Structures are given as C-alpha cells and as structure tokens.
Amino acid sequence: MSSPIIRLDGVHKVFGDGPGAVRAVEDVTLEIAQGEIFGVIGYSGAGKSTLVRLVNGLERATAGTVVVDGRTVSAMTEKQLRPVRADIGMIFQQFNLFSAKSVAENIAYPLRVAGWDKDRRRERVAELLRFVGLADKAAARPAELSGGQKQRVGIARALASSPKILLADESTSALDPETTRDVLSLLRRVNAELGVTIVVITHEMDVVKYLCDRVAVMEGGRVVELGSVYDVFSHPTQEATRRFVGTSLRDRPTPDVLARLAASHPGTLVTVGVQEDHGSSAQIMRTLAANAVDGAIVYGGITEIGERPFGSLTLALTGEPAAIEAALAELRHFTTVQEYPELEATR
Ligand SMILES: Nc1ncnc2c1ncn2[C@@H]1O[C@H](COP(=O)(O)OP(=O)(O)OP(=O)(O)O)[C@@H](O)[C@H]1O
Numbered sequence: 259m260s261s262p263i264i265r266l267d268g269v270h271k272v273f274g275d276g277p278g279a280v281r282a283v284e285d286v287t288l289e290i291a292q293g294e295i296f297g298v299i300g301y302s303g304a305g306k307s308t309l310v311r312l313v314n315g316l317e318r319a320t321a322g323t324v325v326v327d328g329r330t331v332s333a334m335t336e337k338q339l340r341p342v343r344a345d346i347g348m349i350f351q352q353f354n355l356f357s358a359k360s361v362a363e364n365i366a367y368p369l370r371v372a373g374w375d376k377d378r379r380r381e382r383v384a385e386l387l388r389f390v391g392l393a394d395k396a397a398a399r400p401a402e403l404s405g406g407q408k409q410r411v412g413i414a415r416a417l418a419s420s421p422k423i424l425l426a427d428e429s430t431s432a433l434d435p436e437t438t439r440d441v442l443s444l445l446r447r448v449n450a451e452l453g454v455t456i457v458v459i460t461h462e463m464d465v466v467k468y469l470c471d472r473v474a475v476m477e478g479g480r481v482v483e484l485g486s487v488y489d490v491f492s493h494p495t496q497e498a499t500r501r502f503v504g505t506s507l508r509d510r511p512t513p514d515v516l517a518r519l520a521a522s523h524p525g526t527l528v529t530v531g532v533q534e535d536h537g538s539s540a541q542i543m544r545t546l547a548a549n550a551v552d553g554a555i556v557y558g559g560i561t562e563i564g565e566r567p568f569g570s571l572t573l574a575l576t577g578e579p580a581a582i583e584a585a586l587a588e589l590r591h592f593t594t595v596q597e598y599p600e601l602e603a604t605r
Pocket residue numbers: 273274280281282300301302303304305306307308309
C-alpha cells in the first residue's frame with residue numbers, strides 16, 4: 259500500500275456523558291492510502307458519518323489521533339483546520355446546493371470564499387462543468403436539474419479548489435439505480451484522472467462492489483471487518499458483512515425459493531461457491547463428473563468484483579448416495595459447500 263493520506267489511531271467519539279452517552283465511534287484504527295477509493299459500510303447509526311466527520315474536523319475525537327496528509331487534525335484549532343479542510347471536498351445525499359444560485363454560481367461559491375478573482379473563477383468553473391458533463395447547464399437553477407445532474411454539480415463544487423480527498427456521504431442514496439451508476443462512474447474518473455483519494459460512506463454493498471478498492475464494515479461504532487472488497491465479499495467473517503454481501507449478490511436462494519426448488523427438482527440441493535482461484539464452475543462440474551454425480555444448476559449467480567468472478571451455484575445432485583458424499587468431500591477441498599439438511603428431512 260502506498261503511504262497513507264488518512265490515518266486513524268485508537269479513535270473514539272462519545273456524544274454526551276453519563277448514562278445517556280452515545281459511543282458513536284469506538285477504538286477505530288485504520289489507514290487509507292493516497293489514491294485509494296475506500297468504502298465505509300454499515301447500517302444506520304453504525305457511526306459512519308461520525309467517522310468521516312472526524313476526518314475533516316467537523317467532529318473532535320474524544321480519544322485517539324486523526325492524521326490527514328501528515329497533519330494531526332485531532333489536535334488542531336478551528337483556525338488551523340481551515341487549510342486542511344480546503345484539501346478535503348465533501349458531497350452529500352441531499353446535494354446541499356443553493357437553490358437561488360445558478361449551477362455556475364454554486365460551483366464558484368467555494369472559490370469566491372477562498373478569494374479567487376472573477377476571471378480565474380470563471381475559467382475554473384468552465385473546466386469543472388466540462389469535466390462533469392454539464393457545460394450546457396451553467397445558467398440553470400438546481401430545481402431544473404435531475405437528481406444525477408444535481409449530484410454532478412455537488413461533485414464539481416467539491417472539486418473546485420482541487421482537493422486531495424473527497425468524502426462522499428451516501429452520495430447516491432437518493433438516486434435511482436441507473437443514475438447511481440452514472441454518478442459512481444464519475445467518481446471513478448475523479449479518482450483515476452485527478453488522483454483524488456475518495457472515502458465513500460454507504461449502506462449499499464453494490465456501491466462498494468462497483469467503486470471501492472477496500473472496505474471497512476462498521477457496527478456499533480466499531481470497524482468489525484476491513485479488507486479488499488474481493489476478500490470481504492468472498493470471506494465475510496461477520497454476520498453483518500454476510501448480510502450486506504447477500505443483498506448485493508442475490509445469488510443464494512432464500513428459504514422460500516429453496517423449498518420450491520426442492521419440490522420441483524429431484525436430488526440433493528447444495529450451494530457451491532464460485533471464485534477465481536478456487537471453485538471455478540468448470541472445476542466444480544469436473545469434480546461432479548469424476549464422481550459419476552449429475553449436477554443440474556437450479557439457481558445461482560456469478561458476478562465480477564474488481565474484475566474477478568465471484569458468486570455461487572445451487573445444484574440438484576443426483577447419483578449414488580456414496581458418490582454424492584465423495585463429490586461433496588472433494589468440493590470442500592477447494593470451495594465452500596452449503597448443504598440443506600432441513601430439506602432432506604422433509605422429503
Ligand atoms: N451530534 C450528535 N449528538 C449525539 N449523538 C449523535 C450525534 N451525531 C451522531 N450521534 C449518534 O451517534 C451514533 C452514530 O451516528 P452516525 O450518524 O455516525 O451513524 P451512521 O452510520 O452515519 O448512520 P446514518 O447512516 O443513519 O447516518 C448514532 O447513535 C447517532 O444517534
């Protein structure tokens with residue numbers, strides 16, 4: 259990993275005190291590399307927003323240190339924080355645009371505050387409008403724009419003073435799936451073409467899957483899982499992570515679907531993991547054939563995470579019981595196998 263641009267060390271944030279105190283962030287230690295797209299995922303109240311607000315100094319850590327680009331923000335005064343904040347752009351779920359100002363004026367606003375003269379502002383705004391694909395909307399008011407266009411304006415405004423870091427707090431949660439894709443691909447360009455480090459807060463695993471290099475899963479203020487997106491998808495160690503992964507992949511049958519499959523297919527139902535290095539679908543099928551077991555694919559899905567295949571296949575296995583046992587034992591050597599004894603009991 260290249261040198262970290264954000265480093266949190268033993269960070270706690272407690273709101274209030276006494277019995278009513280809320281431990282919003284508890285003992286978080288993590289590093290985010292320069293140029294990385296880092297996801298923070300968790301359910302509502304997990305502490306994601308607070309964690310990110312600690313990075314730009316909008317919240318002060320109760321304990322621990324927060325270092326951004328070599329500067330210890332957790333120990334800074336408001337005045338000292340100002341230049342640090344200029345290096346950090348932020349976008350929001352509700353866009354937070356000025357409704358009475360034009361698109362161009364919205365984007366120019368931070369530059370005006372920073373004291374840029376009119377000509378430089380105009381030039382920079384034109385450049386940003388081109389970058390986000392809204393060159394023809396400079397004079398429009400936010401109310402005349404779609405949700406996706408509003409978020410593009412939000413991104414242009416956040417990038418106005420060329421920050422090194424962009425914090426995106428549920429930036430696509432108010433958008434439909436197609437518009438979400440557009441905004442996420444714009445964020446990818448912001449990262450790839452401008453080299454901006456991006457921290458994405460979300461409750462949607464699809465956003466993490468599409469956009470992020472690494473992800474932290476938060477629960478009850480703690481980071482309960484941290485790793486590359488592929489590793490977290492393929493080997494979730496926490497129940498919360500498994501639920502997030504399940505909502506994104508939708509490759510595993512629900513109990514209802516399983517019951518229907520069991521009623522309409524002969525054989526033993528199993529769900530077998532498909533991954534790049536172990537458990538390719540070809541390897542799974544070869545193993546079944548070598549044991550004289552027939553495997554009909556009855557459910558499943560394989561997707562790409564970071565350009566690597568991942569998912570599962572649910573198979574209805576038919577053959578001699580001993581042969582099925584042997585095939586499953588062999589499959590277990592290289593991939594995950596989920597059996598459904600509860601279904602067998604009802605047959
Ligand atoms: N200013 C505050 N004062 C008191 N409690 C707060 C404050 N800000 C956040 N909290 C509490 O801290 C906890 C974490 O909140 P936070 O907003 O960081 O979670 P989140 O994961 O971002 O959730 P959401 O997705 O709903 O925004 C919650 O219990 C919340 O009520």
